[in-house]
Amino acid sequence: MSTATRTLRPGHALPSTRRADAAPKVTGEFAYSSDLHAAGMLWGQTVRSPHAHARILGIDVVQARAMPGVHAVLTHEDVPGQKTYGLEFADQPVLAIDRVRYFGEAVAIVAAEEPEQARRAAAAVRVEYEPLEPVTDPEQAAEMAPLHPDRPTMGHGFRDDARPNVVRSMVIRRGDPDAEGDVAVEGVYEIGQQDQAFLGPESGIAIPDGEGGVDIHVATQWLHVDRDQAAPCLALEPEQVRIHLAGVGGAFGGREDLSMQIHAAMLALRTGRPVKIVYNREESFVGHIHRHPARIWAQHRATRDGKLVAVRMRILIDGGAYASSSTAVIANACSFAVGPYAVDNVLVDGLAVYTNNPPCGAMRGFGAVQACFAAEAQMDKLATALEIDSVELRLLNALEPGGMLPTGQVVTGSLPTRDVIRRAAALPVPEPEELPREAIRLPGGAGNTTRGEGVRRGVGFAVGFKNICYSEGFDDYCTARVVLAEDGSAEVHCAAADVGQGVSDVILQVARLELGTDDVTLASGSTARVGSAGSASSSRMTWMAAGAVQTACRAALDERDRSGGAVDVERIYRHPRTYPLDPETGQITDGRAHVALAVAAMRVVAEVDVDLGLTRVVWIGTAQDVGNALNRTAVEGQIEGGTAQGLGLALMEEIQTRDGVIANASFTDYLIPTFLDMPPVVSDLVEEPEPDAPYGVKGVGEPPTVVSTAAIVAALRDATGRELARVPVRPDDIAGL
Amino acid sequence: MDVLTPRSLDEALRLKAEHPGAVSIQGGTDVMIALNFDQARPELLLNLNEVVELRGWSRENGTLRLGAGLTYADAMADVVADELPALAEASRTVGSPQIRNRGTIGGNLGTASPAGDALPPLLVERAVVEVASTRGARRVPLQEFLVGVKRNALDDDELILSVLVEPSRQSQTFMKVGPRNAMVIAVCSLAVVVDRERGELRAAFGSAAPVARLVTAAIDEAESFPEQVAGAASPIDDVRGTAAYRRHALRVLTARALERCLA
């Protein structure tokens, strides 16, 4: 594989302002997965558990089956193959068997002619539950009765931890964590449960092929992993289950795990009719995993002149009822716990547990968000304790290429930490606006709660970093197929999910560049026509798709040179290999555990009404390490969107549960930022090519989310003088109630 | 589900008398949510949008008559905004432009939510609700009209015709607390009038008791008024906020409102 970095020739690159899906999305013409229709289709509905933890004593479907329009009512007994599935560990029943472990768990499925008939039939399924005491406190989970007595995540090379309900226990130990410094600061931090809050609910359609197989059209992040989970449950060969990408209305990690795929396929295969399932908003809150709530204890020790001596952290994340990607999330949280700083003595103790809370898995930032919030608060505390400027302190400790991560991994690729910090710190902060002002330019916004009374201004700064691509020895690859026609036109196949990030445009941009023609089309993503692209997650898709398409294009041109005429080639691209961490020490075992890193720094100005605890974020400036920016508009879009998501976690977004039951499953009560909450973002793109990536690209989707929560709360601390150790920050916390 | 669309008030009252179970619908910004979320499955909707008598506002002597179909956008404009500034301020806080264009004062009274934003500014202006059925019309002071959480004094066969207000023309304001800066249900809200003519302070709060509640005091009690208002609340802890915060916020808001109005 060629590792030469080709520069993008202007004129061949797509104009960076034209997104193929932009106009249809803005005008409402874009077909999302919920808009799908097939002739003769039925509607599916899911019967869900009202309990966070209960034994199932019986399921009576007789009445539901007899209702008008109903074609099928299925339970776990009807699952044709394997009864459980999972992204990495098959610990989740397709339909609950004898026990439900979280509020909203799927118990039965119904197909009927009309959605209303399906809903009524679902309501008529009689499930007899014996409620059990739910495990809801992650601190106590490891001492409670096991929710998964068969311990599905044990024996996968993780540290041996025999306590019940341990999903993964992690230690990263380096140097002498007890080394003394001149000063020490300590804190306990808490991160609430954030939802991806994508606007397009889980939806799709399954169409039986008449030969025992099924085509599933669905909004997802990774087509092939959906197929590989669904096929065994359906007792089909992978080729018999074809996943086709339908219009994705946002994902942010929440579509990595399956939702309605197997259910719709079961109903379609049973009834011989296409079956469509669309979750409503309330159901969507139990239809996907969330960001892990976390509790983090941290102690930082430093010399008098500000050099970090030792960092010790304990990180507890609540994985909820099923494993999903918790094992990787805790590894990430621990790997990036310290932040992009060089420190010789580290002890990070991480634990992911099972509880009866809503299941958690992938969400933009993937463990690094939670760790960054704690670590950056610690850096500020340290700066205060040492009376050193907080930007200076960060510069002094910045981790750069050649430096070492707490896992012993030496940074080999690009990591312009100092540059990013300096450039973010240099962005000019706007002057305070004068009073009087319109209410919407004050904390409390449209609510008209202040004309300036109680308002204080604060400036915050934070730095965050994270890996790009999959880690710890995962076989991470992406496939692309290029078909060159006799007339010189080309068709590219790649199953990379365009989840709104615009990877389709990247693929076309690369193909046009490599093939030297604009006559290139991108076929819609399907497992039937091309191999796996891996997941549109972990900030990897641009890198991986660019690598695969580049490789396939070059192979196609070679092939045409050799054979002439039309060619059809498929190629797999892999990034440099990674290796697992030692389960006892968390140290690298061979080469690197993470293939590459990206860093971002952010400066935030906020105004806080300290009496009412209301906030207006006034301005955000950020410098981000983006490798080579292939499409500036798309990069800025990711930075703004990622920042808005981090702002949501800082100020308002939290799934609230009572005994494991979600209490705010709606956009009335689960608030996400509006236009008035999100300020303009000034983005300074730090372009330093990543040596291991095609065209020197880096993923850009996650760093803004990692850093923004920490940076915004830092501004709130500056304005209020309060510790604000928990996000989302509640008005009560600011008002001191 | 069928929809009845009367073209006049008489027809509307007749239909309501014939079908007391029919659910009135004006802007639909509450009714349609209930239907979509499957919280209500009425057999009949009574669509009031074609009843001209319910639209807009008029003046009868010193009294402003706000039709039940008056939208928030209407209340933010012209004479209504000039004469009932706190109602206009409250209207600006409601939902989004779409909701303000569709949602009505009558609908807010119909829903009678403790968080209804039109209610506090109308309470402090001592508004009276005009309701009618084929049996006749009656006038109910707003305070008595609001009887409980999402319950009002309307009989099954009655419709809300209008809200009658004699604008005090005294300095007043409205404030609403929510954890985000727009499109939010009040964690608590407050309208205040400093009525120098009557020598009275009037405050009404939302989302801090089962109903929006009016509190009055003599004008020289400004100092203790914030405490009186907070004390009149009986807030709860819920997903939107804590009881302690609501009480605290009412205290802060009242003090600020008085400062604004006394300035």
Ligand SMILES: Cc1cc2nc3c(=O)[nH]c(=O)nc-3n(C[C@H](O)[C@H](O)[C@H](O)COP(=O)(O)OP(=O)(O)OC[C@H]3O[C@@H](n4cnc5c(N)ncnc54)[C@H](O)[C@@H]3O)c2cc1C
């Ligand atoms: C996104 C969104 C945001 C919102 N934000 C706010 C907000 O910030 N503040 C707020 O207070 N509310 C808010 N609401 C709620 C709603 O908009 C208001 O309560 C509005 O005033 C309802 O008016 P409507 O005309 O739409 O009522 P409808 O939905 O038509 O009716 C509401 C109720 O009143 C009854 N009704 C209507 N007219 C009459 C009549 N003439 N006689 C008898 N009964 C009648 C109906 O039967 C029903 O019970 C919001 C709603 C949405 C969807």
